[in-house]
Amino acid sequence: MAFAATERLSILSNGESVGSLVIESEGSRATVDYRIDNNGRGPKHREELTFDAQGIPIAWTIKGTSLMGGAVVESFAWSGGRARWTSQADRGAVKADRPPLYVVNDDSPYAIWVYARAALAAPDHSIAVLPSGRITMEKLRTLTLGEGAAATEVTAWRLTGVQLNPSYLLLDGEQKLFALFGPSAEGTTIRAGNEAAVPLLGKLGSELETERALQLQRKLAHRFDAPVRVRNVRVFDPETGTLSPLSSVVVMRDTIAQVTAEDGRPVPADEVVIDGEGGTLYPGLHDMHSHATLPAGLMYLAAGVTATRDMGNDNGFLQGLLTKIDAGEVAWPRIVPNGFIEGRSPYSARFGFIPATVEEALGNVRWYADRGYAEIKIYNSMNPDWVKPIAAEAHRLGLKVTGHVPAFTSPDRMIADGYDSIAHINQLMLGWILKPEEDSRTPLRLTAMARAGSLDLNAEAVQRTVGLMKTHGTALDTTAVILEQLMLSRAGQVPPGQEDFLSHMPIGFQRYRKRSFVTIANKAEDAAYQAGVAKMLETIGMLHKAGIRLLPGTDDATGFSVQREIELYVKAGLTPAEALRAGTLGAEEFLGRADRLGSIARGKLADFVLVPGDPTRDITAIRRPRMVMKGGVVYFPSEIHAALGIQPFTTAPAIRPAEKLAAREGNDHGGHEDAY
Template sequence: MNRLLLKTLFPSLLLGMSAAAFAATEQLSIVSNGETVGSIVVEGEGDRATVDYRVDNNGRGPKHREELTFGAGGIPTAWTIKGTSLMGGTVDESYRWSAGRAQWSSQADQGSAKAKQPPLYVVNDDSPYAIWVYARAALAQPDHSIAVLPAGRIALEQLRTLTVGEGDAATEVTAWRLTGVQLNPSYLLLDKDRKLFALFGPGADGTTIRAGHEAAVPMLGKLGAELETERAFQLQQKLAHRFDTPVRIRNVRVFDPASGALSPLSTVVVMRDTITQVIADDRLPQPEDEVVIDGEGGTLYPGLHDMHSHATLPSGLMYLAAGVTATRDMGNDNGFLQDLLSKIDAGQVAWPRIVPNGFIEGRSPYSARFGFIPASVDEALKDVRWYADRGYAEIKIYNSMNPDWVKPIAAEAHRLGLRVTGHVPAFDTPDRVIADGYDSIAHLNQLMLGWILRPEEDSRTPLRLTAMARAGSLDLASDKVQATVRLMKQRNIALDTTAVTLEQLMMSRARQVPMGQEDFLSHMPIGFQRYRKRSFVTIADKAEADAYQAGYDKMLETIAMLHKAGIRLLPGTDDATGFSVQREVELYVKAGLTPAEALRAATLGAEEFLGRADRLGSIARGKLADLVLVPGDPTRDISAIRRPRMVMKGGVIYFPTEIYTALGITPFTTAPAIRPAAKVAAREDAGGDAVGFGYGEHFHGD
């Protein structure tokens, strides 16, 4: 393994003391799926440190150099970062505090603030070392919480003490959870001197661990899962609401994805996880022994779908708050996903329904490090059988797969009843993978690259995204394009588009709120806000910016052309915020679909593809209760889907206001009025005790 050399982590953490010179040398490694994928080198002298940070994973990764000067309490008074970000965009960030004023400049923003003492600045392009800097500053506060620049507050929570390693290598460490920087928390292990021993969990890019302890990485994976599961259990108990009595949702207009129309004001009744009644023009008295929710004239539609997701434990609540009740997992750590599916089935964690895909990658320097990476075609067929035995719906093939292996993999998958999807492997073509057995293609750019790239160009690199800048000149009426479209139509090939991810990449501009994120970004944690307000690719001049704009426009034209040709479009995101699903649906409308057509694709259309339209995808008697309540009419203004007031998944009710508050996000709307059933208690879906409601008409949670 490559190892990470860390020279001095400034052990002096006492209040009022500056970081002192320290001659210690430590080595750490950054590990993903059992392989080293990155390195950091930190060199310290006096109150200064330099940090070289590098990650190479899946053909991409941040690579930059940090220079820091520390003041009292270990808080930086100067911090510069130069290099490239995840997808190769330029990083050039600086921060300085002097004479009572803090000033900063980054891709996200520039600004200044008066401060008598050095404040803690949250950088736009951080590293594991930066996370430790934040944690150390929070540790120095009595309540382990500290305000940060440009805005917000971070907090550190002590979790448990444990020993890592055995014998002379045994090290006693304490686990901490850091929140307030990004959507997901970071988990750190600090030794007795409060130096960084490891960084792991959903907020980390791989696991960073001190050299000599790499064998402990699997243990840290289990520890991270355990700590995050404890948090998820607590949130489910607090936020999930199930009732033992019918739930009557009245005064709503029901969206029918088959017709694209809204009903007159109606009532929908749910008992446990099933819709029992859909009543138009309901004028009967409301039963006293039922929970009644007043939709106040809003719209009730089936839950949305993310048809290209990669599940993490904390992302479930974000999905549900956005009205997403089903996902198609397009590749994951196999052990993690199996465990998550069990927890979802048991009602222990808040998560949409998941349809799992089995990830199979080829071996190359660019390999993605999860799922299976078989060494031979026979091994790949064995992996297909592993997925089939565990109930996976599809096999997903990735960038580095040998094109000659696609056909036998697809044949084995089909023999066992699984569909086949994925990227178009490097040096392969969409036409060939369809002929070899693909049932759908993942990502609009993977389809379009077949019309853009030259045969010798390598799509395992970021070129698979940046080449979309060439798309503007593409003739969609050309023979090569239309031949592929005809083949897709003949073979009934679907496409999960992930247009929102392409928009984030192609249209990102430094210091600008990204397109489609204007109405939610300011509600998010400060680190998330600033990371999104950046250029994810290098844009050297106006010509290059114009090329990306033209490529983006062509992307939307392609969506419209495929829809008109009758190709099934599956809204997907390759993201996990939930907001991205809403934007994906909006992009379909921007491309030319009607709002009703876009909503159909994200609801009933997705379930038709998944083969579950008999029980999901529309609101009808006898179907499972996956529902979303929003104000307004999304068939007229698709942006109405951005304001869910209530989300129901299998009869379990979630109020987005409660979810966002619990996750440190400013809520967007209010919960609907609710009348508890007379003399009937509620029980929490996660196994909590029965709780009666002793308050007024608005439900406020437990």
């Protein structure tokens, strides 16, 4: 078919081209070719659409492969007053007098534009969507990109309601897609020929998302000039794994002032009082494998996560975020930054630095050290011969070293050459599974875990690695949750561990999670992945018994995944108390901050979580935080979730303000005041 119009857009990450979007349209029809190749993976699919006179799709098909290579076959059609759809997530049909706006499961930047155009044509720029939910467009600002004849006036818009995080679009005067961008230079889609504007869009995205984050922080962060007393709680002690009798914890500014047993004395009238109603107070959780985004901070806090270890990011973005967090401008857990260093190959990840020589890599280490980074993270394409000098320079400067096991080498060599921890349990186990010639820069580093089921954990190679870890004190950040999500993902099914929260989420997020990220050709492959997950958990239990420090990490940014990671430790054989210790005090011991954080004691920083129930008996109790405190600032997860378009899971505890004193910020407690 000859098409009358062709639009080409480039997709860039960290300043480098990683994909393209080509749109061919004629009349009411359009086809879209979308592909990304980044870090050895990326979606590649073709869309075909037919629109009605109002620009709403009445037919939409998508075929190709998803992020990890899984097959994509999706379709939507409206005719005869009925809308029907089929996707990996679900299938359904509803009566509809006119075409509804369908949110696809495997979307693209073009799909985001389709939603945006439909919302702009609706009253108040808001429209209901299938299978459920509502999306909204918000106009932000108008600007001109380019100069002279190439100058284009565009308008920036924020689209909410599809995914957990908003999308930012630039539309030209004809409301055509000029760019899809975010709060850093990573993952920008822009009209071909305008790639030079990507750094500007990274700054613009940061400004727009920062404005939103500042507004949310002012609304959701509750700060007090008076002492804050959290009473009627049982305090979890990660050292003993036990709960205290009913107690009160008093916080002044950012520090725990007192931890005392309830004794029946009257509460001073000049204190803010939060009634824990017999619940459990435990130290804030840690995500020891995070990649920070600005919107993720509130999600983490709502899940009871008060500290993260950033394992690689856009350097400029992360430096700016750290400044905002330190100033208290945005809601975020504490961040321990890792400096990302990758080798150059067709599979390179576009983060941090990609040095051309070992001398340049050593300079990168010094750059990170001068900016207060705690660790260096090494990635898949790194030359294994460079690891030892990189680690030596990092250690000389007081930094630890972590990372993937680079392709065509072994975890044993990386441990001997200076790794203080290994990132991902699959990166450790691949050393016992892969053949020497197999390339772990590809999705094989994940899919090869289907071979793990037959692994003998008493084998010489396995125990040799464990022995090296014990000798060198090497820790493992497990990220078991992301392996479980990948290996047990099945089309149309809610993934394990997500049953109680997924239905609360925005529709696009729900549907994307109910899909298969791996190709399952037959029952044997299904069983192999199931066995691989079981062996992964068995390995975690074995490492724990051997005395290897386990660091709960997720490679995800929802916060819910941290809770699941802790639960998986229990499934692996740790007691709930041991799993909680790993995610609290154990993480701080590794980070060298256990004197200030990781337990609830007088003089320590006030980072803790209130939940109903007893997580030392039922670890799933950590899924229902009612209040989270980070550095003395109080957050109520029910407020956070409501503000982010998520159906809340709990109610906030009763709070009594101090007499003649009021909160300095976030003074409206959303109706939580109660007679006490």
